[in-house]
Amino acid sequence: MVDTLTENSKTLIMALAAQGVREYVVSPGSRNTPLALLLAESGLKLTMAVDERSAAFLALGRAKDGQRPVGLLATSGTATANYLPALAEAQATHLPLVVLTTDRPEELQGIGAPQTIGQTNLYGQQTKLALTLHLQDPHPDVQEYIAYKTQQVVQLAVSQPAGPVQLNLPLRKPLLPSLDQPWPKVMAADFGQVERRLASDELERLRSAWQGRKIMILVGPNEGHWSPDLFEQVAEQLDAPIVADILSQLRGLPHAITGLDAVLAAQADQPEMVPDVVLRFGGTPVSAKILPWLKAHQVEVYQIGANYLGQDHSRFARHHYAIDEESFLADILASEYQATNRYYQSVWQPLQAAWSSLNQSTTHKLTDFAVVDSLTHLKQPQQLFLANSMPVRDFEQYFQPHQVLSVAGNRGANGIDGTISTAVGMAMNGQPTWLAIGDLAFYHDMNGLMLARQTAVDLTIVVTNNNGGGIFSFLPQAAADQYFENLFGTPQNLAIDQVAQLYQAEYHLIEKPQDLVALTQQPWTGLRILELVTDRTSNTDVHANRLAKVKELVKHVAKH
Amino acid sequence: MVDTLTENSKTLIMALAAQGVREYVVSPGSRNTPLALLLAESGLKLTMAVDERSAAFLALGRAKDGQRPVGLLATSGTATANYLPALAEAQATHLPLVVLTTDRPEELQGIGAPQTIGQTNLYGQQTKLALTLHLQDPHPDVQEYIAYKTQQVVQLAVSQPAGPVQLNLPLRKPLLPSLDQPWPKVMAADFGQVERRLASDELERLRSAWQGRKIMILVGPNEGHWSPDLFEQVAEQLDAPIVADILSQLRGLPHAITGLDAVLAAQADQPEMVPDVVLRFGGTPVSAKILPWLKAHQVEVYQIGANYLGQDHSRFARHHYAIDEESFLADILASEYQATNRYYQSVWQPLQAAWSSLNQSTTHKLTDFAVVDSLTHLKQPQQLFLANSMPVRDFEQYFQPHQVLSVAGNRGANGIDGTISTAVGMAMNGQPTWLAIGDLAFYHDMNGLMLARQTAVDLTIVVTNNNGGGIFSFLPQAAADQYFENLFGTPQNLAIDQVAQLYQAEYHLIEKPQDLVALTQQPWTGLRILELVTDRTSNTDVHANRLAKVKELVKHVAKH
Known part of the structure; x- marks a missing residue:
């Protein structure tokens, strides 16, 4: 006879894996025993971490590096509460952590049962979605639902603005799964790849808007691991300096400039440094000075990327493009738009050369x-x-x-x-x-x-x-x-x-x-x-x- | 000229102090600077703790020991999220932590400002109430509101079922208070002491219900620091054993018995051990066996205390008295109800004596x-x-x-x-x-x-x-x-x-x-x-x- 807990848990693991959750950070506990054991049996990559706060940050690091969803699994109670700090960071930096919190069942909620804290939507605004799944419900629709819905949940986590999600899993005793039960087949849902590109007229509009103007590329934290080459080619084409945030992963490119924050901190900026147009990519820059500087000079800021719609805490950027960053760069390149001024070469290149010598000394x-x-x-x-x-x-x-x-x-x-x-x-x-x-x-x-x-x-x-x-x-x-x-x-x-x-x-x-x-x-x-x-x-x-x-x-x- | 931030912050501190928040655990940060400095100036007891997770548990320990509200203060962002595990524990054990979370102001929410995570009702079900206060609003009604409302908030935290509350404090720069400004007078609200006692007929009803029956007193975690003497006197009067949970703070009393959990674990219980009536006090017992045992024998359980209404995870206790524990004990004593059997003396006293010798060997x-x-x-x-x-x-x-x-x-x-x-x-x-x-x-x-x-x-x-x-x-x-x-x-x-x-x-x-x-x-x-x-x-x-x-x-x- 098929054990429901095992069948549904394996369905959950397979469904999540079908959408890319192929790695977990697991903290030991009692209530999460069936999931922990079946994850071990699955052959997916598991990292054990006793302190759940550290566990969640480890998962954050994995997701940040690999740009893919990473699973977390904890037992019930305060263990799950320890995830909150990392989830707040994941939400702010668009990382798709998939949090599995095991829980006491419904009939033990709010009546003094130990290790039971009210885990439904525990993380509130720090997760994009919270869902409860009943792994021990033998109704066939439930297994189908787990297979179907959880694939969508992962897609929700990875779709922009990306962020963490919680699956709360109430479980009754006995908590031991059947370890010799075959893995169910789960039909992988096919989420067709979507490109968010400039509409056909839009490029022309941008070309005329930018004609003859000094263009600066500002790249904050490079959350999408966007290609340095593409940035460099576009910068070359536009004769644009790349203001490369420390987390832009672009410092060291020929067109990357690295002194602007220090220049602004020293109040040493000169009128000729001010651009007319800024193409802004990525998260909020580490520099606290750059966005106010652009605002003070009423520079036209184009904010690029579907994770960053309206994410300008200087409340100034007026142009928002919820578009794939690399597609946008490729479209600019393909447009053969050419700079008509020498903004980078005349203003920034000499400063950058001097900057290098300063740092070496x-x-x-x-x-x-x-x-x-x-x-x-x-x-x-x-x-x-x-x-x-x-x-x-x-x-x-x-x-x-x-x-x-x-x-x-x-x-x-x-x-x-x-x-x-x-x-x-x-x-x-x-x-x-x-x-x-x-x-x-x-x-x-x-x-x-x-x-x-x-x-x-x-x-x-x-x-x-x-x-x-x-x-x-x-x-x-x-x-x-x-x-x-x-x-x-x-x-x-x-x-x-x-x-x-x-x-x-x-x-x-x-x-x-x-x-x-x-x-x-x-x-x-x-x-x-x-x-x-x-x-x-x-x-x-x-x-x-x-x-x-x-x-x-x-x-x-x-x-x- | 009076500085609004200082005036309102001092009003907040005074209002909380008026209702008993006279001790804080503070974690260093930038956004919470004005509150930290003014707390230091106030002369209230401050403990500094860099790790906010530990800070909140330290405050929990202070509140647990002192049975009074304890304040927490953190800067904005993930710092505040680190409080969640201790708040879940405080909620479950009815401890009135008063959490002050400083925050970025409204105009920096949700637009990519650093260290801004959405702190409104951050702790959800783990706090009894979450309130936002605007310490920089110069409108005189705001200062009055802070003085008035926050006293109620503390009362809410300490009133049963007691639990933690959050005050979210959005603050704009500049964050430096005026350190030489006099402390405002805050009118202490007078919350008249209320006794929850048995209604006059109720005692008679209990006396007849208990007449001739074997009574056991079961005390779980003694969250209220209820008097051991009172328990002992009542136990003496009723010839009742006190099943003294390890956290009951009653072990060592003459009528306290300490082997029941081990007896049940050993499946060594005898029919004569089973009581007819149980008076249950305090939190959920550490023993996982006692409540199911009472249920299996259909013992009549009276659950005493306003923190514990319906907090029986065996879903069995039918009698609930949302009453002050010590008043209840005093009323029983005053009633001169006398036991008519020798339940403690004949069954439990000999077992307890044997138990002592077992443990000493x-x-x-x-x-x-x-x-x-x-x-x-x-x-x-x-x-x-x-x-x-x-x-x-x-x-x-x-x-x-x-x-x-x-x-x-x-x-x-x-x-x-x-x-x-x-x-x-x-x-x-x-x-x-x-x-x-x-x-x-x-x-x-x-x-x-x-x-x-x-x-x-x-x-x-x-x-x-x-x-x-x-x-x-x-x-x-x-x-x-x-x-x-x-x-x-x-x-x-x-x-x-x-x-x-x-x-x-x-x-x-x-x-x-x-x-x-x-x-x-x-x-x-x-x-x-x-x-x-x-x-x-x-x-x-x-x-x-x-x-x-x-x-x-x-x-x-x-x-x-």
Whole structure:
């Protein structure tokens, strides 16, 4: 006799797999036993993670890297609640996590049953959809429904704006599936591929609108892994600079410019730098200055991409194209539109050349910026993950790699939580991975180090240890002397070397930037923690010095 | 000129304080700067906690211990999402956490602004109420509303069934309050104390209903810190045994019996043990066996307490009294109702005596139960916190202290998360505190160790290190050989001694139970970690042996 729980659970697993959910992060528990066992039997890729908060961030890293849906499975109760932070980030960065929460059955809800918290729509606005499925209902329509509906749910998760979904699975005891039951056939639904392209008249309209105008390409976090080549070709054609956000994965392209944020921070911008038209791609830029700058100069902004309709927190972009980014770039290329000015060549190329020399001359002191400067020596296939709050900002302003690198961060909700776990998820693609992180974010997700060890990824964590919250020295509360250190500095006095020992990580105390540079050139395996001890109270000075140099540089270039 | 943000924020703080929110756990951030600074200025008790998940569990421990509302304050974004696990537990155990989540203002919602995730009603069913307040609105009605409404919100949180509430606080820049502005006067609302007592006829009705019947008092988790003396006096009067749940804080009373769960687990119950009437108090018992046992014997259950209306997951209790527990006990006492049978004296007293001798004879081998046996030697004012999943169950079955002790656990949603942080919150009352925990729950909340160090509590953590999930060996999946260790055992190979070193904790490896007993008799200060290495695969045998002894014992007592 067919066991209903097993049959329906296998149907669920097959239906999700048919739409691309072929990898799961599973946290151990009792209520989720049948799903865990059947996932193990399925041969799909499973990663075990005891701490569900870290589990969800690991899945986030996998989804971010692989651009495909990733499943999560937890037992009932607070276990499921631990997913919320990563789901908020997934929702903000359009990542299709498929969350399976197992639950007590209906007849145990709200009457004091243990481990029962009300999981229906637990994540509210942080998921696109929440659905309850009854895996133990023997009615044949239910099995058919599971096979049919859950494929749509995955499609909903991946369709733009993409985001996470929750399947809540109430289960009665007994919870043991039948392990020798054959896998049911599930008919894969065929969701025809749809291209969202410019309508035929639209290209002509754009060509005339842009005629003779200075065009800038602004690329924020490159959530879609859009092709650098396409961007470079379009930039060449339009003679447009690419303002390449630190997470655009485009820095290092010939037309990519990397100093704009620092120029704006130094208030060193010149009138000739201002574009007429901006083509904006990707998520919200890390720079807090660029969007207000465009607005202040009333630049015409075209926001491209179906994930980003109206996602301009300067409330300014008027042109919205819910269109596939690469199709759009290809259409521009095919249009043979030609730039009639030399915006990139005359304004940005000289500045970028000067910028490069500035960055090459500043790797001598052991400041928070030493990490930025040293890691410019990374080369493919090495990849980089940047923590909030300071590393991603410092890198935004000053990181100029010698070639295009894969650079990621949790830059939707911008939390300091789950950073190590997300980086481990990224590193599970097999490429040697660097994580630049401060000591507070490092402490927040130390449990992620366990995942690094268990997944045996090659991960180097560079901890800038300034013993507390570096960002606050840049904010107005730095003036509130009597409360500052307790409320904002929050020194944790964490012995990073002992953390390394606990997780059997190779450890180096970096005493001069050159040592860090040297390590970027050597292969390694496993988990490695590099610590730089810096002085957080001197960051504002170091920063001011850098900005003064940027001012000089812009003045100097502008004179010629 | 009065600064509106400061004036309204101070009004909020004063209004909450007027209703008893006089302590906060604060996590550093930027958006919550004004509230953090003004709380610091207020002189209310603040505890800083970088990891918001641990922060919320710390607050939970404070509220659990102090039976009063505790405030939480976080910056916007995923920081706030980290509160969800503790809020689910607070909702399930009726603890009035008052969560202040600072947020980006309305005009930055849903348009790609950083650190903005949609915080309105973020916690859904896990809070009793969610309210948004605009601290920067200068309209005089707004200040009045803040002063007036938030006092009601606290009252809602503390009124039964009690639970957490969220105040979402959208804030615009600039975020710096005025630190020299006088504190506004806030008129404290007077919420008259209400007693929920038996109506006048009701007591007579109960007296006749109970006449001549065997009465048992069943006390689950003692969420209200109800007086042990009152219970003992009522038990004496009714000749009723008190089935004292491990979290009832009543074990050690003369009428408290402690073997019932083990007796039921051993299937050694005898017909004469079955009561006619049960007066049930408190949360869901830790024992999974007691409620089904009462149902199987169709015992009349009276469920007492306004937090617990219909909270019987055996779906059986028919009599519900939404009444103050201590008033009810006092009314019974005053009624001079007298037992006409000798239920406690004839059935339970002899069993309890035999039980005591059983427990005193079993402290020789280093098993998971050695912790239970050894900690019976704790004495007031030492207090005990028990982790899920196994410690609280092991203690439920076999822990018999020599005197009434304060024993707590997170036994609403029964998660393994946040355990250390909650115990730290409990220990902040200044009493020497013991936490019994397994290695998985220990790993899950290692960040709580930082709080232990920072709050300088006197906390001894006894880690039963069986390298993985002990509970699963008791569940049916233990049969799924080929997947078991990976999916359920999940060994983490955590070096507990190195964790101790990292957090500068005193460390002892316990090699025989006597050493643990000796440590219970010695004073200590600060954080101390004791490790017992046990074999999780042998737990089922040890358990079976114990149950065999229980069977013998019951047989032996029944014969006499």
